[in-house]
Amino acid sequence: MRVPLLLLLVVSGMGPAIQAAEYEESVQKRFAEVVTAATLIPQRANNPDWAATLALLEFARGNVAEANKLVFTYCSRDPMTTYVGRPVPKRRCEALLRIGLDEGIRSRLEPGALRAVEDFAFELVTKYQVGMTTERAEERFFEKFDSSENHYLNDRRRYHLSLEIIRRAERYGPDYEINGRKLGEQCKAWEQFWIRYFRDRADEGTDIEVAHPSSYGVCTIGVYYDLADLVENPEVRRLAGNFLTLFWAEVASEFEPKTGQRAGLGETRNPLYDGHRNYWAQALLYCYSWHDLVPSSEAGLSVLTFIGDYHPPATLAAIARDPDRGAYQVTSRRAGLLTAKTYAQGYPIVFDETGGSRLRRDVYYTPDYTLATITYDPDRVYRNSITLAQTMGATFAVDAHLRINIIGTGFYPNRATCGITGAGVSIIARDPNAAEGRGRFMSDGTRVFLNNQTLWENRVEDPSGWFFTRAGEAYAAIRVTGGGYGMTIKTYVWPDRQLKQVERTNGHYLELKDMWSPVVIQMGRAKDYDSFEAFQTSVKENPFTYADGKLTYTSEAGDIYEAWAKFTSLPTINGETINLNPEKTYDSPFLSMEHGSNKAVISYPGFEDVVLDFQSASKLSPQ
Numbered sequence: 001m002r003v004p005l006l007l008l009l010v011v012s013g014m015g016p017a018i019q020a021a022e023y024e025e026s027v028q029k030r031f032a033e034v035v036t037a038a039t040l041i042p043q044r045a046n047n048p049d050w051a052a053t054l055a056l057l058e059f060a061r062g063n064v065a066e067a068n069k070l071v072f073t074y075c076s077r078d079p080m081t082t083y084v085g086r087p088v089p090k091r092r093c094e095a096l097l098r099i100g101l102d103e104g105i106r107s108r109l110e111p112g113a114l115r116a117v118e119d120f121a122f123e124l125v126t127k128y129q130v131g132m133t134t135e136r137a138e139e140r141f142f143e144k145f146d147s148s149e150n151h152y153l154n155d156r157r158r159y160h161l162s163l164e165i166i167r168r169a170e171r172y173g174p175d176y177e178i179n180g181r182k183l184g185e186q187c188k189a190w191e192q193f194w195i196r197y198f199r200d201r202a203d204e205g206t207d208i209e210v211a212h213p214s215s216y217g218v219c220t221i222g223v224y225y226d227l228a229d230l231v232e233n234p235e236v237r238r239l240a241g242n243f244l245t246l247f248w249a250e251v252a253s254e255f256e257p258k259t260g261q262r263a264g265l266g267e268t269r270n271p272l273y274d275g276h277r278n279y280w281a282q283a284l285l286y287c288y289s290w291h292d293l294v295p296s297s298e299a300g301l302s303v304l305t306f307i308g309d310y311h312p313p314a315t316l317a318a319i320a321r322d323p324d325r326g327a328y329q330v331t332s333r334r335a336g337l338l339t340a341k342t343y344a345q346g347y348p349i350v351f352d353e354t355g356g357s358r359l360r361r362d363v364y365y366t367p368d369y370t371l372a373t374i375t376y377d378p379d380r381v382y383r384n385s386i387t388l389a390q391t392m393g394a395t396f397a398v399d400a401h402l403r404i405n406i407i408g409t410g411f412y413p414n415r416a417t418c419g420i421t422g423a424g425v426s427i428i429a430r431d432p433n434a435a436e437g438r439g440r441f442m443s444d445g446t447r448v449f450l451n452n453q454t455l456w457e458n459r460v461e462d463p464s465g466w467f468f469t470r471a472g473e474a475y476a477a478i479r480v481t482g483g484g485y486g487m488t489i490k491t492y493v494w495p496d497r498q499l500k501q502v503e504r505t506n507g508h509y510l511e512l513k514d515m516w517s518p519v520v521i522q523m524g525r526a527k528d529y530d531s532f533e534a535f536q537t538s539v540k541e542n543p544f545t546y547a548d549g550k551l552t553y554t555s556e557a558g559d560i561y562e563a564w565a566k567f568t569s570l571p572t573i574n575g576e577t578i579n580l581n582p583e584k585t586y587d588s589p590f591l592s593m594e595h596g597s598n599k600a601v602i603s604y605p606g607f608e609d610v611v612l613d614f615q616s617a618s619k620l621s622p623q
Helices: 020-037 048-060 064-075 094-101 111-126 134-138 149-168 183-204 215-230 234-253 282-287 299-306 314-321 340-344 532-540
Strands: 080-083 086-089 328-333 359-365 369-376 392-396 399-408 417-422 425-430 446-451 466-471 474-480 485-488 490-493 500-503 507-512 519-525 544-547 550-554 560-564 584-587 591-594 599-602 610-613
Touching (some): 020 299, 020 314, 048 064, 048 094, 064 111, 215 234, 215 299, 234 314, 234 328, 234 584, 234 591, 234 599, 234 610, 282 299, 369 425, 369 519, 392 425, 392 519, 399 417, 417 560, 425 550, 425 560, 466 532, 474 532
Antiparallel strands (some): 399 446, 417 425, 425 519, 446 507, 584 591
């Protein structure tokens, strides 16, 4: 960690053509600004679980004595918690791991505090290992991805970095044995695991808990930061840094600088879909100068475990900040497919070993709105990390809280929807594999969510069946293809692990009378029409038919879409069936990676291309 940060000045902004040296200086200044202002609400300030985060803050501010006290507080806290009525170890401790491995911080630990950190790490690998052993590092990655993505990565980070802390301790060292194996040998085994992981993973897509706006996202990406910053092996650091740059390049392609948000929906595992959450990285991306919305003092705490050697390249800031980068499509593969064999074994694999994805995510970005969907194969089974609580639909650049979502009823429904996106259009319908019923992970209906205020106040319900609205410089048209819809504000929550119906106060639902009817979202930009009324007239003139469960719609862009209720066939655009195994793992004007190539290229005018090579130069084990 670069400390102390308070000597640096606050930066006000930068242009899109910023050079690398200027960019690095601006990043340091903004980190200093955010750390200077960071505070914690009283409830958390008195919670020992937050003591390690506060210790990072005090180290960054140069308050070494107070930081050491907080390290003692954290290490002496109760390591157990309760989940579903049973005691389990607390799994998240990344702030303390960074304290124990960041040389700039470790060197300022008092002897007693350093010993407390080492003792804490020792217990994590001997008493609270939550099923982890170094033997797990020697398994084939493809066959053993047997938990949610954030847990899979966090458990391995915690175990590996704890071993690293003990290995570096004077009283232990690399020849000390834990569980019958020398620490140096175990750390090398984990290094080889991460090399295999990044080599194999990059070509299959980034996050499996797709575009998650909060805790799952920050946990998963935080693992990669720790590997890039804290592990001594240079190949692990290089590959982790490349994977982070790959992830941020995908985010930059769909980033909205006016709101500081990842604009594309197409999310999974997000039951809180109403837009009130800010993106988990909003404060961090402010530090990277992707936008100029100053984060709150508490949000500033979220950057502390990300202050290290890795920063995304200046090219990505230029892409993300560009308010006039035009309208374009972003397509990517995602891992999640299960084979029949592995499905029977209990979901231990998330990649199709034949190289097929059978799943794609599409984002259509414009400076005024963004559309996003995920398309699944109706005849295949996927891991629930990529099918739970999906959000698909539209966001608006004028306000991060405004969105149109097509979702399933219930709370946290599994595989409730499936969709396609093209130029200005998304078509979304209930997935034929949806878990049907009333309860958690189930849904018994399909609905369209719209926020109150602007979107609801500007609504126009046309006799043709189109529902129009507008926000900022974006127009929207929604059409339920069959059976029509009713209106409601009733929704579902999950207090005390029980489904409960309540009334929503910040939005309305269009409840489909036929839950299988495809829903069309046609968007438009105000600059392309004389008026909102002209947009309505134009949309109503587009050919639109729905008969015998088949929808045919010609969009404002002139593209012909065909989609079927219950997805009896995959949708088509201009007569071409949607390809669920696109040739490129990542495909946008700024990011390109041919599937199977091991190399991704980031491009932006005025900058040299950034080439990310995931073919490891290190000798790998046979697995």
